[in-house]
Amino acid sequence: MNSADITNDSCPKLAAGVRLKFDDTRKSWMILAPERVFMLDEIAGEILLGCDGKNFSELIDFLLIKFDAPRPEIEEDVKEVLANLVVKGVLDI
Numbered sequence: 001m002n003s004a005d006i007t008n009d010s011c012p013k014l015a016a017g018v019r020l021k022f023d024d025t026r027k028s029w030m031i032l033a034p035e036r037v038f039m040l041d042e043i044a045g046e047i048l049l050g051c052d053g054k055n056f057s058e059l060i061d062f063l064l065i066k067f068d069a070p071r072p073e074i075e076e077d078v079k080e081v082l083a084n085l086v087v088k089g090v091l092d093i
Helices: 042-049 056-066 071-087
Strands: 019-023 028-033 036-039
Touching: 019 042, 028 042, 042 056, 042 071, 056 071
Parallel strands: none
Antiparallel strands: 019 028, 028 036
16 A cells, blocks of 8 residues: 555554554553554654544544644655555554
8 A cells, every 4th residue: 555545535443453552661652463563653653543433634634733734744744654554554544
């Protein structure tokens, strides 16, 4: 998958068997997947917190409240993060 495959109606969600967990020791979010763990930076954590049934357009609206950046920039960055996580098998679109 590439970022161009993600549309405003796309609804990203964690893949089956994958969990999002906050690590109190490191004060950061992590993805727990079968036999894999992904440590997330603050931005990736916020993106995945918004993957709770929102479509892509609603996710961007959610992130615009959190981050001071132009909508096109946020859309491009979020599409890249989501496409990367789909390729890794931890996110479904």
